[in-house]
Amino acid sequence: MxxxxxxxxxxxxxxxxxxxxxxxxxxxxxxxxxxxxxxxxxxxxxxxxxxxxxxxxxxxxxxxxxxxxxxxxxxxxxxxxxxxxxxxxxxxxxxxxxxxxxxxxxxxxxxxxxxxxxxxxxSFSFEEALLADGIDVRHISMGVNVPMYRSSIPTAGTRSLHGPLVVSMRPMKAKDAIRAIQITSRFPSVHGAPVHLGDPSLIGIRDIHQPDYGDPVAVHADEIPVFWACGVTPQAVIxxxxxxxxxxxxxxxxxxxxxxxxxxxxx
Structure with a gap:
């Protein structure tokens, strides 16, 4: 540091x-x-x-x-x-x-x-970098907690610890999503680049408007959901x-x- x-x-x-x-x-x-x-x-x-x-x-x-x-x-x-x-x-x-x-x-x-x-x-750390680049971070602009979901992506388990990867979601226009990948790749110690973009059902999320943790946010017609690995994952393991x-x-x-x-x- x-x-x-x-x-x-x-x-x-x-x-x-x-x-x-x-x-x-x-x-x-x-x-x-x-x-x-x-x-x-x-x-x-x-x-x-x-x-x-x-x-x-x-x-x-x-x-x-x-x-x-x-x-x-x-x-x-x-x-x-x-x-x-x-x-x-x-x-x-x-x-x-x-x-x-x-x-x-x-x-x-x-x-x-x-x-x-x-x-x-x-991920609050990389959100600051996204905002500085002019990218809207929806839960911040809406004044709510980031939406988080238990995905179907498995974690790499140990002898007795295992569970699903929890992901956080931020909706973005495609050009902003590409830029967000570049920006967040610089921050591996706060989750790094996204783990999935687009169709939520491909990672086991049935309803994007019903997060398992946090609050739902608006996803506009010209946006795609962008998913990052989330530090709430240990709670899913528990x-x-x-x-x-x-x-x-x-x-x-x-x-x-x-x-x-x-x-x-x-x-």
Whole structure:
């Protein structure tokens, strides 16, 4: 990570995290701390952490790792000086045996000393680059959460972790979709290039207007849907595998880091 990018984002990110910690922001984090990397969370007992690390290595597009903590550690110094994993996300999801049991605003009541946090790159980073190039990002212009779908594309599983690839969708005119491929290819640590363009049924999506996560958006007659691998994929794995205990962010409710988006561009 480039320190100058982090310094430029630090004040914005820290103010946003403070606001979230105090309950002043409880909704999705798109648009908060512009220019700063936002991230997905997957929090698992140490007994599953090694296998999940292998899962991420086998599935770098949906699960691009930005950081991994030691068991029980709730700070992530590489991504922000004052980050507290237990308090800095507006809404968490607590899962037991694959079932969603709570959506708390902090993890004080459920935190354990054996928990390992995986911080995973998020498409909010490349959306900023798309907007800077004049490409409409529909869920942002509509003020809603990005639509996400469980696809029929399988992830590369491990001994006990497997499940479908979750994809996020942004409708675009064909010329903008071509440009979006070029732009997002520069950001492999936040999902990179799209995994599919066009007919949703070819990747198992029956109704583009009924996402599994997030909100539906308008797809105009002169547009095609463009699909990227999504960091909500681990939540589909939880649903499939049903581990004893796990925690994630609620979709769209991300961890804001001190890292600048530009520092993630590979070229």
């Amino acid at each position: 480039h320190s100058n990018s982090q310094d430029g984002c630090a004040a914005l990110a820290q103010e946003s995290r403070r606001l979230i910690r105090q309950g002043g922001h409880t909704g999705p984090t798109a648009g908060l701390a512009p220019g700063c990397v936002q991230a997905n969370l997957m929090i698992l007992p140490d007994s599953l952490a090694g296998e999940f690390l292998l899962f991420c290595q086998r599935n770098p597009k949906p699960c691009p790792l930005l950081a991994v903590t030691e068991p029980g550690q709730y700070t992530v110094p590489a991504l922000g000086r004052d980050i507290d994993i237990r308090k800095d996300v507006p809404k968490y999801r607590v899962w037991r045996h694959g079932e969603l049991v709570a959506e708390p605003a902090d993890l004080d009541a459920v935190w354990r000393d054996d928990l390992v946090t995986f911080v995973i790159g998020c 649903h499939t595998v049903k581990p004893e205990f796990s925690i994630t962010h609620a979709p769209g409710h991300m961890l804001i880091t001190d890292v600048g988006n530009t520092s993630l561009a590979s070229f």
